[in-house]
Amino acid sequence: MIFGDHMTLAQLNSRQTARIISITGPVALRQRLVALGVLKGHTISVAATSLFGSPRTYSVGKQQVCLRSKEAGYIHVELQA
Amino acid sequence: MSPDESAALSFSDGTDLSSSDNSAFTIALIGNPNCGKTSLFNQLTGARQRTGNMAGVTVTSREGNCEWRGVEFHFIDLPGVYSLSNSRVEEKVARDYLIDSPPDLILNVLDASNLARNLALTTQLMEQGLPVVLALNMLDELEKQGHSVALGSLSESLGLPVLASDGRSKKYLPELLEQLLVVCRTEQCAEQGLHIEYEPHLEQAISELEALGIVRWMAVRWLESSGENDFNFDANQLSAAQSALALLGSRHDEDPAEMVAQGRYGYIHGLLHKSSSEHRDQSSADHWLDSIALNRWLGIPVFLGLLWLMFEATFTLGGYPADWIDTSVSWVGEQVASLMPESLLKSLLVDGLIAGVGGVLVFLPNVVLLFLFIALLEQSGYMARAAFLTDNLMSKVGLHGKAFVPLVMGFGCNVPAIMSARTIEEPRARLITILINPFMSCSARLPVYVLLAGIFFAEQAGTVLFALYMLGILVAFGVAAVLARTIPEQHDETFIMELPPWRMPSIRSLLLHVWDKAGDFLRKIGGVILVGSVLIWLLQSFPQNGTPWLEQLGHFVAPLFAPMGFGWQETVALLSGFIAKEVIAASLVVVYQTGMSDMAGLQAAMGESLAPASGLALMVFTLLYMPCLATIATIQRETGSWRWVGVSILMGLVLAWIGAWIVFNLASIWI
Amino acid sequence: MTTFDLTVLLLILASLGWWLWRYIARTFSAKCPGSGCHSCNGCSKGGRPD
Numbered sequence: 088m089i090f091g092d093h094m095t096l097a098q099l100n101s102r103q104t105a106r107i108i109s110i111t112g113p114v115a116l117r118q119r120l121v122a123l124g125v126l127k128g129h130t131i132s133v134a135a136t137s138l139f140g141s142p143r144t145y146s147v148g149k150q151q152v153c154l155r156s157k158e159a160g161y162i163h164v165e166l167q168a
Numbered sequence: 169m170s171p172d173e174s175a176a177l178s179f180s181d182g183t184d185l186s187s188s189d190n191s192a193f194t195i196a197l198i199g200n201p202n203c204g205k206t207s208l209f210n211q212l213t214g215a216r217q218r219t220g221n222m223a224g225v226t227v228t229s230r231e232g233n234c235e236w237r238g239v240e241f242h243f244i245d246l247p248g249v250y251s252l253s254n255s256r257v258e259e260k261v262a263r264d265y266l267i268d269s270p271p272d273l274i275l276n277v278l279d280a281s282n283l284a285r286n287l288a289l290t291t292q293l294m295e296q297g298l299p300v301v302l303a304l305n306m307l308d309e310l311e312k313q314g315h316s317v318a319l320g321s322l323s324e325s326l327g328l329p330v331l332a333s334d335g336r337s338k339k340y341l342p343e344l345l346e347q348l349l350v351v352c353r354t355e356q357c358a359e360q361g362l363h364i365e366y367e368p369h370l371e372q373a374i375s376e377l378e379a380l381g382i383v384r385w386m387a388v389r390w391l392e393s394s395g396e397n398d399f400n401f402d403a404n405q406l407s408a409a410q411s412a413l414a415l416l417g418s419r420h421d422e423d424p425a426e427m428v429a430q431g432r433y434g435y436i437h438g439l440l441h442k443s444s445s446e447h448r449d450q451s452s453a454d455h456w457l458d459s460i461a462l463n464r465w466l467g468i469p470v471f472l473g474l475l476w477l478m479f480e481a482t483f484t485l486g487g488y489p490a491d492w493i494d495t496s497v498s499w500v501g502e503q504v505a506s507l508m509p510e511s512l513l514k515s516l517l518v519d520g521l522i523a524g525v526g527g528v529l530v531f532l533p534n535v536v537l538l539f540l541f542i543a544l545l546e547q548s549g550y551m552a553r554a555a556f557l558t559d560n561l562m563s564k565v566g567l568h569g570k571a572f573v574p575l576v577m578g579f580g581c582n583v584p585a586i587m588s589a590r591t592i593e594e595p596r597a598r599l600i601t602i603l604i605n606p607f608m609s610c611s612a613r614l615p616v617y618v619l620l621a622g623i624f625f626a627e628q629a630g631t632v633l634f635a636l637y638m639l640g641i642l643v644a645f646g647v648a649a650v651l652a653r654t655i656p657e658q659h660d661e662t663f664i665m666e667l668p669p670w671r672m673p674s675i676r677s678l679l680l681h682v683w684d685k686a687g688d689f690l691r692k693i694g695g696v697i698l699v700g701s702v703l704i705w706l707l708q709s710f711p712q713n714g715t716p717w718l719e720q721l722g723h724f725v726a727p728l729f730a731p732m733g734f735g736w737q738e739t740v741a742l743l744s745g746f747i748a749k750e751v752i753a754a755s756l757v758v759v760y761q762t763g764m765s766d767m768a769g770l771q772a773a774m775g776e777s778l779a780p781a782s783g784l785a786l787m788v789f790t791l792l793y794m795p796c797l798a799t800i801a802t803i804q805r806e807t808g809s810w811r812w813v814g815v816s817i818l819m820g821l822v823l824a825w826i827g828a829w830i831v832f833n834l835a836s837i838w839i
Numbered sequence: 840m841t842t843f844d845l846t847v848l849l850l851i852l853a854s855l856g857w858w859l860w861r862y863i864a865r866t867f868s869a870k871c872p873g874s875g876c877h878s879c880n881g882c883s884k885g886g887r888p889d
Contacts, residue, residue: 114394116662117423122250124285135462139560144667149282151667153556158662512844699858801866
């Protein structure tokens with residue numbers, strides 16, 4: 088099941104797991120994500136949501152990364168079963 | 169990089185690398201944030217310093233020495249970095265150091281429980297051909313997850329020594345030092361760096377650059393940073409590199425950084441497949457504590473509750489040892505008073521030195537406890553979670569997510585806190601963080617609060633402390649919101665933070681931290697507070713017949729503070745607090761000469777002459793008014809302008825007056 | 840005021856003045872960190888408590 092370009096990480100619901108298909112946005116953001124080991128093909132899921140909905144933390148690999156919804160909007164994902 | 173940082177990094181003069189003197193070696197520690205690098209540094213050097221559980225605490229590098237079997241090791245603790253190719257301040261510091269003054273050896277510290285990502289930095293070091301020894305921290309955590317790493321096989325595949333280490337105990341230390349010695353002695357320099365085979369288009373770009381005389385690792389680094397890393401290429405090389413980058417960009421949607429990272433992670437997965445019981449990335453991030461701490465509805469109430477508990481405990485638990493100190497100080501005072509003949513010297517010792525210094529020394533337990541609690545929150549990993557919980561509010565008032573660390577550090581001392589704002593690159597966000605930092609109530613103000621809260625609100629002292637700190641934060645955020653609307657933003661800086669795993673704080677490092685803070689406090693008591701007490705005593709004692717100068721000064725300025733119900737005593741205490749905030753407490757003790765030399769006497773005297781509402785207003789004034797001398801100097805140094813110092817002082821004074829006036833009037837109605 | 844008291848007073852004034860001058864000079868010196876000499880090794884005074 089592929090949602091194509093239409094789904095970003097910011098739209099992922101809290102009980103869903105997804106796979107990163109591409110990362111867009113400013114170079115600094117992409118380099119930072121890469122440095123943290125958030126790469127294309129990795130599985131990602133929402134771990135926690137703050138009171139106002141942004142930021143949220145995501146589990147990627149063995150770590151938890153905190154992203155604001157603006158930054159999460161640059162990460163395109165496809166849902167996994 | 170500011171002059172300070174470059175000064176802090178130019179230590180290679182002392183250790184001439186080319187000399188044949190083989191009894192001293194320079195070793196640089198490098199590793200990801202939260203990998204336990206600073207704890208290991210402390211173990212190696214015995215240096216007593218902060219180990220933060222948040223990224224970017226070590227802005228400038230630290231140094232320390234260690235002697236092992238007659239050989240002197242000079243250790244340098246570089247800032248925690250995830251990579252060497254990004255344009256962040258701490259990465260620049262580490263990168264420039266490794267290029268400009270390469271150490272004899274690099275000790276790369278890795279968090280074994282997240283090995284793949286930690287090894288990505290290692291591959292950068294290896295590509296650069298630097299001599300590296302790996303130290304694997306947190307092996308116990310990995311074992312708890314039910315996994316293991318074969319150090320020998322990892323060492324074999326990498327061609328580097330790989331050792332176990334532990335920031336919490338010294339058990340692996342002899343082996344580690346021995347290995348460092350062996351590697352330093354054999355002078356095995358990796359002549360050829362690691363060669364990772366990247367994606368074909370990327371390889372093509374790299375070989376084009378290599379053909380122009382650029383070393384392979386520099387070509388990789390230049391491409392992966394999209395030209396950010398400046399290696400002084402000549403015009404010819406630069407244009408070739410730029411066209412290679414443009415070609416890559418036209419062929420791929422991915423950033424070159426992603427393509428390089430894929431190559432690195434491919435190599436790492438191959439490695440771990442051989443030497444780790446588990447190479448599949450599986451989330452170990454879930455923890456039951458997170459389901460409470462990060463809960464959408466419970467998160468903030470739990471955070472506030474913890475803070476309240478912290479202040480309540482700071483006040484009540486600190487009270488017992490404070491009584492012992494108080495008793496001892498009064499005993500010393502009485503002994504001196506009974507043994508010495510009447511003279512000016514006796515008055516100086518008893519009414520000036522012992523009263524003033526003793527009056528602040530009493531609060532040592534409270535200060536130490538507060539530091540202990542903050543260190544606990546930091547080392548356990550809770551502080552990063554608090555940053556997550558408050559991020560939304562912070563971004564609403566124009567503060568960058570990275571401002572959280574400097575703001576929390578401000579609860580200790582505003583001076584290092586303001587310096588740590590260097591990690592924020594966007595000028596406006598950095599300036600705002602610097603200017604609001606004095607509103608974060610530093611530990612120097614705690615003695616004043618504990619003294620006054622003990623006199624006027626002994627039953628609800630913890631709540632009063634909590635309210636004061638919260639008021640400071642609120643004012644800071646309000647000021648930030650105003651500044652954010654008046655100063656133009658230069659560019660947007662993204663904020664991405666890793667939440668460190670929950671960790672059991674090590675008792676040893678907590679004790680070291682507390683010991684260190686107690687030392688700082690005592691040093692300050694022996695310095696500026698002692699001098700402040702003597703100064704106040706001097707002005708209080710002269711002229712010997714007539715109204716003392718201090719009282720004259722107090723009466724002269726007092727009308728300004730009359731609307732809050734302050735007397736001349738409080739007025740001069742506030743004036744003296746400009747040198748350092750603890751001096752306020754010392755001054756109150758010296759000024760309220762009660763004849764009784766213990767705190768009970770002072771409490772009775774102050775309680776009589778001051779209304780509770782005025783006491784509360786005095787605390788609010790102390791919280792908000794101008795930064796102390798050392799903070800002023802730091803603001804000047806970090807902003808490079810006296811104009812912002814002026815803004816900071818004026819803003820503080822005006823807000824303190826208004827705040828104290830409002831609190832006084834509200835409290836007069838209710839109390 | 841006795842001679843002894845006068846001597847004490849002059850000594851206090853001299854040491855206070857000297858200390859405050861030194862403190863302010865170090866605080867505002869670009870070379871010295873605000874955190875004091877204790878954690879700094881900028882000059883020969885490094886490592887010594889201040």
